[in-house]
Amino acid sequence: MLVPMTPFDVPQPIPPAPNAAGPDLAALIACPRCDAVYRAVQPGPGERAVCACCKTVLIAPRRRAGQHLIAVAVAVVVLVVAATLAPFLAIEAAGRRNASSVLDAALAFAANGPVAILALAVAALIVFIPVLRALLVIYVLGPVVLDRPPAPHAAAAFRLSEDLRPWSMAEIFVIGCAVALVKIADLAQVHFGPAFWMFAALVVLVVVQDGFMCRYSVWKSLER
């Protein structure tokens, strides 16, 4: 379903103010992409406020986004942990069989001298960073959803979670699996383990999570 878009209801171009350092600086919002500044107006749930200059989505609140995000984050943690330990894929050729877990895939580089650093990097990109991001989201949004004051260092935690966003690559790993499977399909018979389906579900969850995340609303809620 498409998100209904409002034709930009935020921007009231701000008149030049000689003494702008007034109390209403908190009511302004700056586009991080192009530096345009607006007086923020909270759009309704499902609506979006878009920068008039560069079209960046500035505010996109969703109803009960906090609960949804926490539910998704818990699911991500469970799935990644379970998928890391369970067998992921198995192949069979000439009577020999080998099963591999996600952790095995990450550690495939470990035995290989200088390439061993890659083992660490791959494990971080597909297991640790996605889990860490999910845990940070739970930590930050938990108190907000329960109407409690924000947890200590919640702002730093949320900023870390956002900084890590491009480095969380579980979904790319899943597509990598598809490519790898085609590559070996001629060579051997491939069996899918339970972890494969868990990771496939994870891809969907990551997309859902990004759809619900409105950073502006989170920062607003942490201000209290």
Place this chain on the structure above:
Amino acid sequence: MEIAGTLRTVREMGLVACTSCTRVWPAGTDRCGRCGHRLHTRAPMALQRVWAWWLVGVIAYVPANLYPMLSTRTLIASQEATIIGGAVDLARNGNWGIALVILTASVAIPLGKFLAIAMLALGVRHGSALSGSRRQQLYQVVEYIGRWSMIDVFVVAILASLVQLGAVASVSPGPASLFFALSVIFTMLSAQSFDSRLIWDAAREGRRA
């Protein structure tokens, strides 16, 4: 855009914006009071950092193509394949689709990213034929697509862990996988160092002049 002419920027108003949480502060504020992010009117030395990461990214991409990505040992033969060699083999075996995916993800996208970042950075200094919003779109595409180049590294990881059938067949990663991963990471850092507000500064100055 009619409205864009009347829009004001944070810098024009003598304020400074947090690029992390979009809060606005009086000029000279050191750290964002809401999220703790360091505040800069424009990221200092952004272009130098972009170029530095860009250069190491390009340098790492060279050995990534010269060394083998994978070495495969079977009962009868052992062979090593580079990125392009592997794709050519796949195409020869009739797997055109996958060969195309690999060539796109490992050759076209990395080269396109190098070009795009260079164009954006040069555009800030010397002006660009593209409009601000076109360049902004280009930047967003580069940022979004950059991570997907890691797919080839993951494919190598999966194959190397899965195809361990003793004497029948075994696959191990080659040195190119490390260089390729480094190239992707450096290019991502290069794109992240770019301050996209610079695109609009140049465009706005052009309009005023």
